[in-house]
Amino acid sequence: MKIALLDSGIGLLAAAAAVRRARPDADLVLSSDPAGMPWGPRTTDDITDRALACARAAVAHGPDALIVACNTASVHALPVLRAELEPEVPVVGTVPAVKPAAAGGGSVAVWATPATTGSPYQRRLIADFGNGAAITEVPCHGLADAVESGDTDAVDAAVAAAAELTPDGVRAVVLGCTHYELVSDRIRAAVTAEGAPEPALYGSAAAVAAQALRRAGRAPDPGANPTGGLTVLLGGRPGELPGAAVSYAEGRLLAAVGAVRAAG
CATH class of the missing domain: 3.40.50.1860 (Rossmann fold)
Incomplete structure (x- = not known):
């Protein structure tokens, strides 16, 4: 199973970590736009274009579901993302709780x-x-x-x-x-x-992660073998977790799992 997430920056870490805890065997694809963040002050058309670019880069990796792990992108771009990607790839937005x-x-x-x-x-x-x-x-x-x-x-x-x-x-x-x-x-x-x-x-991370698993047709299994991989896309290109990510527990969780997978 593979779950993709998009955001302008590292805001996607919370939902990604929630997916990791619920399914340690899931591969994760994190697609962000560091050159364009923050998205909040941008126009709806610009936000939509940038979210679409992140989504297309992530979908090229064949995910079973895509989480729009950004409130701003969910407000402005969710209908366009769903129109382009569904039903092949279920798209889950983020709504304040x-x-x-x-x-x-x-x-x-x-x-x-x-x-x-x-x-x-x-x-x-x-x-x-x-x-x-x-x-x-x-x-x-x-x-x-x-x-x-x-x-x-x-x-x-x-x-x-x-x-x-x-x-x-x-x-x-x-x-x-x-x-x-x-x-x-x-x-x-x-x-x-x-x-x-x-x-x-x-917050929204746990609920969004649960919904993504439902849309992917999978149940939570926190005890699954921690075999899930981690792919990081920065502006559509392969990269590494930003240095600031490991300032947070969620980023350290993802970095540790990625390091173990790479070592293996």
């Missing part, structure tokens, strides 16, 4: 890029699935770029700035950009008041 986060009511914050915060797409998502919860949209200036670079000081500064915009006592935080899941521990610490319970964090 507003519905499960809001199910318990109370105060919920949606952390997202400035381009997504307040967008018609996110407002519709909140209107449709907010379940009456008190939802605050929080723009996270510079956080995705800081995560991409692996700059821990910049990550801490961006997280602190977003935490200042997050209501006290928030019950749940939706991570509305795949990059944010790589620093979920820092986000949780920043939004937890002293003596208060930790808010629940809602």
Whole structure:
């Protein structure tokens, strides 16, 4: 089995690691666009063209499913990707987990890029699935770029700035950009008041990985032999995991498995 993932940068690591944990025997193809990231400020047509280029490069490797591991690309390019690739290759998009986060009511914050915060797409998502919860949209200036670079000081500064915009006592935080899941521990610490319970964090990686396996006709098997390979495509060309990837647990997991496979 082979699962492909695309994103502008290393935001795809969270979903890739989730697939790896669910099926250690699955081959992974990671297709990104480091020369074009970030995609958020780009036009819909430009985002679509870049996502298509990443998808076509990945599909050339014969995956059983393709994960669009990017909220921005899912918003702007998912219909075009599905029109071109399905039914031969199932395409799974990434949607911020507003519905499960809001199910318990109370105060919920949606952390997202400035381009997504307040967008018609996110407002519709909140209107449709907010379940009456008190939802605050929080723009996270510079956080995705800081995560991409692996700059821990910049990550801490961006997280602190977003935490200042997050209501006290928030019950749940939706991570509305795949990059944010790589620093979920820092986000949780920043939004937890002293003596208060930790808010629940809602990412998309696990759900997206599970959906990709379903669309590929496979069941999770965490105990499978860890024989899965790793192919990295940078701008459509074979490459290596970016150095910043190993700053995160998800990147280290993928790098370790890839090294074992290469050694074998």
